Amino acid sequence: MVEDGHFWTETNWVFIEVETDEGVVGVGEANWTVFRARTVVQALEDMERFAVGLNPFDVETLRQRMYNGNHFLHTPGVVQSMVIGAIEMACWDIMGKVTGQPVYNLLGGKVNDRIRSYTYMHYKWMPPEPPEKAAEAARHYVDKGFTAVKLDPVRPKEGPRNPRIDELEYAEAAVAAVREEVGNEADILIGTHGQLYTHSARRLAARLEPYDPLWFEEPVPPENFGELREVVDSTSIPVSTGERLLTVHQMAQAVENGVRIIQPNVGLTGLLEARKMAGIAQAHYAQVAPWMYAGPIAGAASVHLCAAIPNYLLQESLEGWNGFHNDILEDGLEWDNGDLIPPEKPGLGVEFDRSVLESYAGEYRPESS
Structure with a gap:
């Protein structure tokens, strides 16, 4: 939802x-904390012992200590991954500040001067609003400079499930309306948040193929790569996934099962793991389109990743990175006519405006939980 640009x-x-x-001082962000913010704060306090006393340049050692430091931590869950990602992010920021270099130079150097971005249309349109409203929303964003827009054309519900025939017809009508409106001005990206059964995903893909979507995102839940492969083999639409995958091992399985657009969540994986994921994708001629439905620190880290990899495709954007996303920073990331401009400042290139940040900041109070 957007109100007055926020x-x-x-x-x-x-x-x-x-x-x-x-x-x-380096800054980091745990960026997938919905329903688990208190748990994340506690986990940060519990796991900081793995980082205290370590050289911030020793990121691989840090990851191994936090990943393997206890037998029961060896297979990380979401909370542990967020903690690793946040601390690692701050280390990259420190490394850049110490060396006087932006983080992308430490990841191999800048190969992309501009980062093409896309936005969800759901700030302006969501099912079950009429398909013509989807076309209006797409036009709004294309006129702002976006050359790619994403929509979930199936009404969001808990899944996996099998949409009724009228829901499939509605989804097709919405995508058709967007394609008719934007023509070849913009790519269309299809999201589903893993809410479909395999056979349902195949039925939907068959209906949407004539409108030439750039990708079909997370068509089935991410835990079963064999079923994901069934969708890959049944459609000409490239299948994408990755926002819920935590490790390079999981992302490798996705690529090995035919995924050709990976979507790492840098705040969840950490920059080093995401860079490794991009390398695996590159070896299979797959591209990278990082997930970014988070705050500006993780967003900046994601932009640095995109700047440093030759196989980047798109960067998710929250509209034009405006409003609160920029208000809490002294200098926000530059978004220009659909593209993000990698910052040239040392480190991640962003710093908090503390006067603004503190006016919004919440406080963790265990006694009130």
């Missing part, structure tokens, strides 16, 4: 600072 993402952002013994 967006709402149904979540809390947990920001952290890591300080070196020389006083250099």
Whole structure:
């Protein structure tokens, strides 16, 4: 939802600072904290012992200590992954500040000067609104400069499930209306949030193929790669996935099962793991379109990843990265006519405007939970 240029993402952002013994401060973000913010804060407090005393340049060692530091932590869940990602993010920020380099230079150097972005249309349209409203929303964003827009044409519900025939017809009508409106001005991206059974995903894909979507995102839940492969083999639409995958091992399985657009969540995987994922994708001629439905620190980290990899495709955007997303920063990321401009400042290139941030900040109070 957007009101007066501000967006709402149904979540809390947990920001952290890591300080070196020389006083250099790096910022990080645990960015998938909806329903688990208190748990994430507690996990950060519990796991900080793995990072204290370590050289911030030793990111691989940090990851291994936090990943393998306890037998029962060896297979990380979402909360542990967010903690690793947040602390690692802050270390990259420190490394950049110490060396005087933007993070993308530490990841191999900048190969992309502009990062093409896309936005969800759901700030302006959602099912079951009429398909013609979807066309109007698409036109709104294309006129702002976007050359790709994403929609979930099936009404969101808990899944997996089998949409009725009228729901499939509605989904097709919405996508058809968008394609008729934007023509070849913009790519259409299809999201489903893993809410379909395999056979349902195949039926929907068959209906949408004539409108040439750029991708069919997470058509089935991400835990069964064999079923994902069934969808891949049944459609000409490229299948994408990745926002809920935590490790390079999981992403490798997705690519090995035919996924050709991976969508790592940098705040969930960490920058180093996401860079490795991009390398696996590159070896299979797959491309990278990072997930980003989060705060500005994780967003900046994601932009640095895109700047440094040759196989980047698109970067998810929350509209034009405006409103609150920029208000809490001294200098926000630059969004220009549909593209993000990688920052040239050292580190992640973003710093908090503390006067604004503190006016919004929540406080973790265990006694009130």
